[in-house]
Structures are given as C-alpha cells and as structure tokens.
Amino acid sequence: MELLVVIGVLLAWLYYYFTANFNYWKEKGVPYLKPVPFFGNLMDIGLHRKTQAEGFRDIYKKLEGHMFGGIFQTRIPMIMFRDPELIKHVLIKDFSHFHDRGMPHDVDNDPISANLVILEGKAWKNLRLTLNPAFNSSKMRILYHLVKECAEDLCKYLDPYAQKGEMVDLRDVLARYATDNISSCAFGVKSNSLRNPHSKFREMGEKIIAPGSWTNMHRLFRYTVPGLLKFFNIKSFSNEVTDFFVNVVKETLDYREENNIERKDFLNLLIQLKKKIDINQFDEFEDKIFNEDIQHLDEDDDEEEQSKILSENKTSINNFQLKENEHTKNGNVTNGHGPTENGKVSSRKKWLDYVVFDENMIAAQVCVFFLGGFETAATSMSFCLYELAQNKDVQRRLREEIDLVLKEHKGVFTYNALEQMEYLDHVVAETLRMYPSLPNLIRTCTKPYTIPGTNVLLEKGTPVIIPIYSIHRDPLYFSDPDRFDPERFTEYNKEKRPQYTYMPFGEGPRICIGLRFGLMQVKLGLAVLVHRFEFDLCEKSKVPLIMDPKKFVMNTIGGLWLRMTPRKVK
Ligand code: HEM
Numbered sequence: 001m002e003l004l005v006v007i008g009v010l011l012a013w014l015y016y017y018f019t020a021n022f023n024y025w026k027e028k029g030v031p032y033l034k035p036v037p038f039f040g041n042l043m044d045i046g047l048h049r050k051t052q053a054e055g056f057r058d059i060y061k062k063l064e065g066h067m068f069g070g071i072f073q074t075r076i077p078m079i080m081f082r083d084p085e086l087i088k089h090v091l092i093k094d095f096s097h098f099h100d101r102g103m104p105h106d107v108d109n110d111p112i113s114a115n116l117v118i119l120e121g122k123a124w125k126n127l128r129l130t131l132n133p134a135f136n137s138s139k140m141r142i143l144y145h146l147v148k149e150c151a152e153d154l155c156k157y158l159d160p161y162a163q164k165g166e167m168v169d170l171r172d173v174l175a176r177y178a179t180d181n182i183s184s185c186a187f188g189v190k191s192n193s194l195r196n197p198h199s200k201f202r203e204m205g206e207k208i209i210a211p212g213s214w215t216n217m218h219r220l221f222r223y224t225v226p227g228l229l230k231f232f233n234i235k236s237f238s239n240e241v242t243d244f245f246v247n248v249v250k251e252t253l254d255y256r257e258e259n260n261i262e263r264k265d266f267l268n269l270l271i272q273l274k275k276k277i278d279i280n281q282f283d284e285f286e287d288k289i290f291n292e293d294i295q296h297l298d299e300d301d302d303e304e305e306q307s308k309i310l311s312e313n314k315t316s317i318n319n320f321q322l323k324e325n326e327h328t329k330n331g332n333v334t335n336g337h338g339p340t341e342n343g344k345v346s347s348r349k350k351w352l353d354y355v356v357f358d359e360n361m362i363a364a365q366v367c368v369f370f371l372g373g374f375e376t377a378a379t380s381m382s383f384c385l386y387e388l389a390q391n392k393d394v395q396r397r398l399r400e401e402i403d404l405v406l407k408e409h410k411g412v413f414t415y416n417a418l419e420q421m422e423y424l425d426h427v428v429a430e431t432l433r434m435y436p437s438l439p440n441l442i443r444t445c446t447k448p449y450t451i452p453g454t455n456v457l458l459e460k461g462t463p464v465i466i467p468i469y470s471i472h473r474d475p476l477y478f479s480d481p482d483r484f485d486p487e488r489f490t491e492y493n494k495e496k497r498p499q500y501t502y503m504p505f506g507e508g509p510r511i512c513i514g515l516r517f518g519l520m521q522v523k524l525g526l527a528v529l530v531h532r533f534e535f536d537l538c539e540k541s542k543v544p545l546i547m548d549p550k551k552f553v554m555n556t557i558g559g560l561w562l563r564m565t566p567r568k569v570k
Contacts (some may be wrong), residue, residue, distance in 0.1 A: 005255070017075065025070030026076040030456055032070030033062055040072030053469040054082075054437035060470035071465075078463040084500040087466055090443055091500070091508035099510070100122065100317040102444030102463055111360035113240050113461065115368040116513060117147075121303035121446070122509075130357075131365065131513060134269040138160055140516045143185050143265045144415045147521050151413075151528045157194050158533065162564040167538045169559035170193050170385055173196075174525070179205050181521050184375035186366040188252050188267040188543040205374055208237060245370070249363040266369060272359040298471045345489040372514050375553045376437040377521050382560040384431040384526055386545065387484040389535045391564050394486060398427055399567065402531045413528060422525055432504035434484060438471035441506050468503045469554075477501040531567070538563035 016136075018038050025032035033041050045055035059080060063069035067083035081087050087367075100120040105113035114128055133139065133180045155179045161168050167367040176193040183191035183201045189274055191201035237245075252267060262268060401423040409417040445462040473481040478488060487493060505512035512518065529535075537543065540561035548557045 016201065019075070021075050021077060022072065024072075025079075028070070029457055030068070030070040030079070031063065031066045033059060036070040038074065040074050042073055045549070046074075051439070051547045051549045051554070052552070053547070053554060054549075055469045056440055056465065057470040057473065061476075064303050067392070068452055076463065078465055079458065080465045080467060082467070082471075084471075084498050086452065087500045089505075090464055090466065091441070091506070091510075094449065095447040095508055095510075097445055097447055098443040098464060100446055101442050101510075104407075110242070111246065112237060112364050112367050114361060115364040117368050117372070120395050126367075128513070130273060130471070130509070134266060135513050135516055139269065140520055141415050142516065143266070144520065144524075146184050146265060146273055147181055147524055148413060149554045150177060150184060150521075151524045153194060154525060155532055158529070158564060159566075162358070162533045162566050165563060166566045167561050167563050168372050169540075169561050170562035171378065171382045171556060175205070175374065175380045176202060177525060178374040178381075178521065180380040181377070182263065182370050186266045186373065187367040188246060188256070188263050188265045199557045200368075203215070203347065204241055206372070207241055208371060215227070242362070245367040246360065246363040249366055250359050253359060253362070267366060270362045270365060272404045274362065278412075305395050369514065370489070372512070373518065373521070375555075376520055379437060379524070379553060380428070380431055380435065380518075380522050381525050382556075383435040383545075383554075384428060384522075385513060385529070385562060386541070386560055387431060387434070388427070388530065389537050389541070391484050392536075392544070394427065394484070395530065395535065398423055399530050402527055406531070413524065418523055418527060421523070421527060423486065425433055428490040428519065428526065429489040429504075430484060430486040431504075433472045433478065433488070433502060434482075436468050436472060436504040436556050439554060440505075441466040441468060441503065443510075466503070471501055471503075476500075523550075534565045534567050536565070 014114070022035055025227055035042055039046050041059060042055060044058070045049040045052055050058070051169045059069075060082060063080060067086055068079055068081045071078050071080060081090055101118070102120075103118045105118045105120075114123075116131060119127055135400065154173075158168065158173065166262050173194070176197060179193040179199075179202050180191050181192075183189050189201070191199050193199040193202040193293065196202075232300070241300060249267070253271065256263070256267075256271070263341065286287060388398065402423055405417050405420045406413070408420075443464045443466070445458045445460055445464060447460050450456065451457045475481050478501075500507065536560060542556070542558065542561075545560070546557045548555045
C-alpha cells in the first residue's frame with residue numbers, strides 16, 4: 001500500500017514536472033502547437049516514428065502563416081523561426097544574442113566536449129578564429145592530394161563490382177570511403193576501412209551514430225534534465241569511443257615527434273598551432289567579414305557573463321584562459337610582428353595566444369572533424385548517386401561536363417579541374433537541398449531578445465530551431481520541391497530566390513567550418529565515380545527511399561543499393 005502511494009506521488013510529480021510549463025507560449029502571446037505530456041510536440045520523433053526532418057516538417061506546416069511558433073521538446077519551450085528575414089537576424093544580424101547551440105559540456109571530465117561544435121561564447125570564438133585558417137582554400141589545395149588518393153582507391157575497389165554489373169550498397173561503401181578520407185586527413189592515419197569493413201575507425205564511427213547508442217542517451221538527458229549529465233558523469237561519447245580517439249591522436253603525435261615526420265594534414269596544422277606557429281594564410285577579406293560578425297562577442301559580454309564563460313571552460317589543461325599578456329597589454333603588440341594599425345594586433349594572431357593546444361584539445365578537434373566529416377559526406381554522396389540513377393539525363397550531362405573539363409586538364413582530376421565543373425556544383429547543391437545532412441540548425445538565445453517587429457521577448461536560454469529541411473522543401477521557395485532539378489542552382493535561378501532559404505551548411509559565423517573540405521571530398525568522389533561508372537536503380541533499390549528515424553544525420557534504412565556497370569561510351 002505504502003509503495004503504491006509512493007509510486008502515485010512520484011507519477012503525479014513527474015506529470016507536474018513535465019507539464020507545468022505548457023502555458024509558456026500562450027502567456028507570451030506566441031502562436032504555438034499544443035504539446036502532449038512527457039513528449040511535448042516531438043512525440044513522433046521521440047518514439048522514432050518519424051525522422052527529425054519529417055517530424056519538424058509537420059510542425060513547420062502546422063505553423064504555416066506564422067513567422068515563428070512555439071513548441072516544446074519534452075517540457076522545454078523552444079521556438080521555430082520560419083521566416084527567412086527572422087532567420088537572418090538569428091544567424092547573422094543579431095548573432096550576439098544567439099552565438100551558442102546550448103549543448104551542455106564539461107571539459108574537465110569530458111575532454112572531447114571541448115570541441116568547436118559544442119563550445120560557447122568566447123571559448124568558441126577563440127577556437128574558431130584559431131581553426132579557421134586550417135580550412136581556407138590554400139589548405140584545401142594541400143589536403144587535395146590525400147582526398148584524391150582515397151577517391152582513386154574507391155574506384156579501384158569498385159571496379160570489379162562494376163565489371164560484373166553487380167548491385168552495391170553504396171551507402172556502406174561510401175561510409176567506408178569517407179572514413180578512410182577523414183581519418184587520413186584529420187588523424188593522419190590510414191584506416192583502410194574500404195577494404196576492411198571491421199577496421200577500428202569504422203567500428204568507432206558506427207558506434208557513434210548507432211541508434212540507441214550512448215549519444216542518444218546523452219541527447220535525451222540534454223533536453224530533459226541536463227543537470228543529470230554531470231551528476232552521472234555522462235560524456236558526449238562512451239569511454240570506449242573517447243579513449244580510442246584520444247589515444248590515436250596521442251600515439252600519432254608521439255610517433256611524428258619521435259620520427260620527425262611532417263605530413264600535410266589537419267593534424268599537422270594542429271601540431272603547428274600547438275607549437276604556436278601561426279598557420280595564418282587567412283584570406284584577408286574573409287577574415288574581415290568574419291570578425292565584423294563576431295566582434296560583439298567582445299563588446300557585448302558583460303563582466304559577469306565573461307567570467308561565467310571562462311569558469312565554465314576552465315579546464316585542468318588550462319585551455320581557454322583569456323589571459324592578458326605582454327603581447328597585448330595596452331594594445332601594444334610586442335610579439336615580433338610589430339605594432340599594427342591603431343596599436344591593434346590582427347585578431348587571428350591575438351587569439352592564437354589565447355588558445356592552448358595540448359593533446360586533449362587536439363583530440364577534441366580531430367574527433368569532431370571525424371564526426372562532422374564522415375557521415376555527412378557518405379550520405380550526401382549516396383543520395384546524389386541515387387538521384388542520378390533516377391535521373392539518367394542528369395547523370396549523362398554530368399558525365400559530359402566531366403569529360404569536357406578533363407580534356408582541358410590532360411585527363412587529370414586536378415583541384416582546378418574540379419573547381420571548373422559548374423554542373424557538378426549544381427548537382428551537389430541540389431542533393432544537399434533535398435537531403436541536408438542536418439535537417440535543423442539550433443541556436444540558444446544567450447541574452448533576452450525581442451523578436452523584431454513584435455513585442456515578444458525571448459528569455460535567455462530559449463532554444464531556437466531553424467528548420468532547413470522544411471524550408472528546402474517549401475514550394476514557396478522551390479517549386480515542385482520533391483523533384484531533383486540541378487537547374488535551380490544556376491546563377492540566374494539562385495538570384496531569384498529570397499536569401500536564407502538555402503542553408504545546407506548553416507549560415508553566419510557558426511556556419512560549418514568544414515564546408516570546403518566537405519564539398520571537396522563529395523565532389524571529387526562523385527566526379528571520379530561518374531566518370532568511370534554508370535549507376536542504375538536495381539531490384540534492391542528502394543523507391544522512394546525509406547529514411548531512418550533513429551539517425552541524427554539524414555540516412556536510409558537498409559542501405560542504398562544501386563547497380564554499377566562500367567560507363568558505356570568514353
Ligand atoms: C557535406 C558535408 C557537410 C555538411 C552538409 C555539413 C553541415 C553542417 C551544418 C549544417 C553545421 C551547422 C552550422 C550552423 O549551425 O550554422 C555544421 C557545423 C560544423 N561542421 Fe559541418 N558539414 C559537413 C562537413 C563537415 C566536415 C568535413 C567537417 C570537418 C572536417 C565539419 C565540421 C563541422 C564543425 C566543426 C561544425 C561546427 C562549427 C562551429 O560551431 O563553429 N563539417 N556542419
């Protein structure tokens with residue numbers, strides 16, 4: 001009897017806990033969707049009945065006619081911004097109110113969480129400024145040869161299958177190709193996943209994205225009771241995954257140091273940062289634009305906020321301390337570069353002094369490059385090949401362009417040749433419109449914000465959802481949106497569309513840092529494949545595709561099967 005009473009009280013408390021907030025948006029006069037207890041408005045997503053993309057698209061459609069609308073993730077009020085002008089405010093104009101993603105992290109106990117995706121405020125800004133040059137065009141040219149090596153290996157691997165006209169699960173093969181690619185470029189390690197599906201890198205990659213994995217539990221707590229993450233010491237990834245990545249980085253660093261090896265990859269760039277060598281080949285124009293966007297992170301933060309950010313990011317390894325030092329005191333620069341205009345040092349050089357790159361810090365970054373790089377590239381490429389198999393005229397036209405450009409480059413897939421392939425660019429852009437790897441962007445309101453043109457005040461801590469998949473499939477911006485049509489991306493057609501209606505890599509200062517690298521590996525992989533092989537639907541192809549509701553990055557259930565044959569005419 002007593003037990004029943006305890007259970008009853010507990011259930012009543014849980015019900016109260018999960019529903020007490022449900023008048024939140026009504027009281028603010030914000031249009032909102034009626035939530036259900038325990039799930040809020042995301043029951044279909046929470047129970048894996050719908051993918052994130054489809055679940056949020058339902059919400060987007062229900063909020064039609066409104067520029068924004070309130071929803072609940074379990075018990076937490078969130079707001080969806082639908083209107084492109086408002087989206088521009090969140091991502092760019094009013095970035096000083098929305099510079100974080102609101103992902104809890106604990107860099108003391110979870111070294112991998114000190115990464116660019118998760119870090120907030122100044123810690124994020126310092127790191128981003130420091131890492132930006134590692135992803136500029138000149139660095140991409142350096143990495144190109146590694147990516148090309150993997151792309152050529154992919155062709156060699158697939159050739160016997162094509163000769164026999166076999167059906168191939170390209171989703172799986174391309175995940176292994178992308179794993180090889182990113183482990184080579186980020187970790188400096190040849191993972192050999194293409195030929196060995198049980199390689200350790202592949203295994204770890206699968207563990208990270210596997211449904212029901214540690215990551216999903218982390219996500220659940222994050223949105224319900226974030227305090228429990230710290231209490232139970234739940235890390236971003238399982239100990240096995242964290243240890244694996246940290247150890248690979250440490251071993252590789254030691255090996256390179258002992259043997260005096262310098263390899264042209266991301267790891268090498270990070271090692272240079274560790275040694276305080278400025279890798280700055282930063283395009284000055286880009287530097288200026290970026291700094292204009294984020295400078296208010298300095299100006300606007302009040303003292304209290306700054307010290308909070310700093311104490312949150314205080315780590316045993318002293319990573320993110322904003323320390324006044326002899327180089328920057330009184331605005332004078334004495335670090336060997338000489339004083340610059342107005343006594344100010346270029347922001348890049350200044351931040352380089354602030355971010356301490358030790359082994360854990362390097363591991364956190366390459367780990368997030370691995371995560372950001374392998375799944376996104378693999379799925380984008382396989383979706384593209386699927387659309388090419390369905391749209392044979394597009395496949396033919398793409399092959400013709402590749403042949404034509406290669407003729408000018410003596411048959412070699414050079415970096416410049418790839419850049420010249422305009423139709424390839426449209427094909428990839430259209431693929432990312434229909435299948436953006438991340439269906440939504442997320443930001444957190446970092447200080448109270450009045451939504452422009454209204455008197456709605458968003459409280460600090462309110463999560464904001466930007467539904468990119470839903471916008472990409474909105475007939476208001478893309479007519480007949482479920483049709484694959486690369487023509488949408490000619491200069492003329494792009495100009496006709498409102499801004500901020502196409503954002504597969506996000507937008508603003510927190511735009512994907514790996515954009516260039518991601519596009520390079522996707523485009524090069526596709527170009528070499530389409531140049532050599534023909535892709536067709538087969539008995540095992542699923543039309544339409546069945547998407548996996550358990551995956552965070554857009555993905556299919558049961559792989560993505562196509563028939564491969566050698567190309568017919570040369
Ligand atoms: C087709 C490939 C890729 C796609 C579609 C993609 C997409 C995205 C998107 C949508 C975001 C969120 C942007 C925002 O919130 O505004 C993001 C962030 C990020 N991506 Fe990518 N990504 C790709 C490849 C890569 C690669 C190859 C890397 C690393 C080598 C990478 C590393 C990151 C990082 C570190 C962030 C966080 C940036 C920050 O907060 O400053 N991504 N990506």
